[in-house]
Amino acid sequence: MGTVPEEDPHDDAAGRLRALLQEDLDAGFAELVREYQQLVYTIALRVCGHHHPDAEDLAAEVFxxxxxxxxxxxxxxxGELRPRPWLVTITLNMGRNNARDRGRRPLQVTLEDFVERSPQGDVFDDVAAGLDRRRALAELTACLPDQQRDAVLLxxxxxxxxxxxxEVLGCPEGTVRSHVSRGLVRLRGLLAERYPALAAGQGSGGTGTPVAQVRRQERISGHRRG
Amino acid sequence: MATGEDDLARVARMLAELAPGPVDLTGRLFAQWCTVGSPVGEVYVASTDRGVCYLRTGESVGGDDQRFLEQLRDRLGRPARRAARPPAGVAPALRSGRPGRLPLDLRGLSDFERAVLEATARIPVGETRPYRWVAERIARPTAVRAVASALGRNPVPLLIPCHRVTRANGDIGGYVFGGQVKERLLRLEDVNVDEVNDLAGEHVYFLGSDTTNIVCFPTCHHARRITEPHRQGFRTIAQARRAGYRPCKHCKPAELAA
Known part of the structure; x- marks a missing residue:
């Protein structure tokens, strides 16, 4: 996983926010909202099955x-506040409570959610035509085991x-790394299997990865991490 | 293996693309506040994106912005920022005592409290109703004390005219900003405060006209048009009914038959 930097690029923002919150709560809070509303909304949107008004309501409740x-x-x-994981935890907890009330599952986007929102034609046609990577990815992430999906998405x-x-998922960092890496490998495999056009990476100059090769890599990778 | 790593990074980048477009929640989260003139001096008014949510007289917070803001945050659990001007319609509503269609944000109140405030909002300028009348209007005739405490928690006094709810025995009753402010407000609206007191002294709580045979609360604008020779006082509505009177359809004293 050498491709992804592990340092927190938001540490400066968190330090500045802590100082501001100590000095003037409302002014600090205004900054907190500006800094993290996109993050909270992104999670809220997934928790709410991509229903935008619900997600905005949830995000506002969280703040x-x-x-x-x-x-x-x-x-x-x-002074000890770590705003990002703290807000994410609140969002996930409130989202789970809401979801439980509505009988939905946490962080899950079902295929039906997307099919409903696509009145003309079949989802697969859209994707095959290269029109909607987002939809395909959302469908595929829904296929991951809960822990892997949560880790990969966060x-x-x-x-x-x-x-x-x-911190958010309440498990060791090593476990997170392994969930993330297995989740990504699995996603790559699913992508190659179901949406070879996307897996080939149109426009990015990449070449197609044969399904068999991906499967082999998944196995290797699984051994290495396991 | 290099290709595999690149592929993974690419999948990760594709996931980042799932992020939604920009969202701005500040307007939904922060209340806006400012001061505005009213018949009882400057008042602090706060509103959200849904409407006016909090009002306090400058007098009640000693003209101290911070004290108002502390009360606002305690009450609403919301941050606040200063607005350049009050929401449209607030100044005329305060001047006239008629909020009309001015949007109010009454979230955070119980259904009971909201019902009490909605019934109270219908009391016309210059008239008063007893606490029990409000209890009757919301179909909770025995909840008189609960009505009084709900009115005491009115987040938007003046706009929802809880000063127009008084005690059945003619007493002016309590008020969030004190009885004196309540009396001042009622006199400014030209309520016949002294007359109501005098009548109560004689145990008269309802007035009827012997030309129309209709009985009203003494502050009802129909009651106040009755000329002296035709005015009949009653202690109860039951007594008025026995005398052949029917309750006024405007001020609706009907249910108070006890």
Missing amino acids: LRAYRALRGYSAARL RHLCELSSAEVA
Whole structure:
């Protein structure tokens, strides 16, 4: 996994935010919202089955919950705040509660969600025509085991560091790395199997990877990590 | 193996593309506040994207912005930022005592509290109703005390005129900003406060006209048009009914038959 840097590029932002929150809670909170609303919304959107109004509601609830908690925090506690994993954890918890209320599963996007939103024609036709990578990827991530999907999405969609993902999911960093790497390998395999056109990477100059080769690599990779 | 790693990185990059377009939640999260003139001096008004959510008189917070903001945050659990001007319609609503269609944000209140405030909002300028009348209107006739505490928690006094709810015995009753402010507001609306007091002293709580045989609350604008020779006082609606009177359809004193 040497291709992905492990340092947290947001450390400066977090430090600045901690200082601001200690000085003036409302001003600090305004910055917190500006800095992390995209992240919270991204997760909220997945938790809410890609329903935009619900996701915006959830994201707003998350920040209000965060604000109410921050009001009760001492300066010392604000000084220790790690805003990104903290907000992600709140989002996932509230999302799970909402999902449980509605009988949905966490961080899961079902194929039906996307088929419903595609009134004209078949999803596969769209993808085959190279029209919608997003839809294909969303479908494929839904096929991953829960732990792998959560880890992969937090790491590469939400761009959390491995340490932050570990904090959010409550497991060791090594476990996160292995979930992420297995998840990616699996996704690559699924992609090659179901959407060879996408796997070949149109426009990026890459060459197609034969399905057999991907499978072999998956096995090798599995051995290495296992 | 190099190709494999590149492929993985590419899959990771494709995942990043799943991120949605930009979103801006600031307007939804922050209340906006400012001060605006009212019949009882400057008031602090806060609103959200849904409408006015909090109002306090400058007097009640000693003219201190920070004290108002602390109360606002405690009450709403929301951050606030200063606005250049009040939401459209607030100034005329305060001037006239008629909020009309001014949007209010009453989230965070219970259904009961909201029902109390909605019933109260229908009391016309210059008239008063007893707490029990409000309880009757929301079909909770025994919840008189609960009505009083719901009114005490009214987040938007003046706009929802909880000052127009008074005690059945003619007393002016309590108020978030104190009884004196309540009386001042009622007098500014030209409520016949002294007359109501005098009548209560004689145990008269309803007024009827012997030309129309209709009985009203003494502050009802129909009651106030009754000329002295035709005015009949009643202690209860039951007594008025026995005398052949029917309750006014405007101020609706009907249910208060006890």
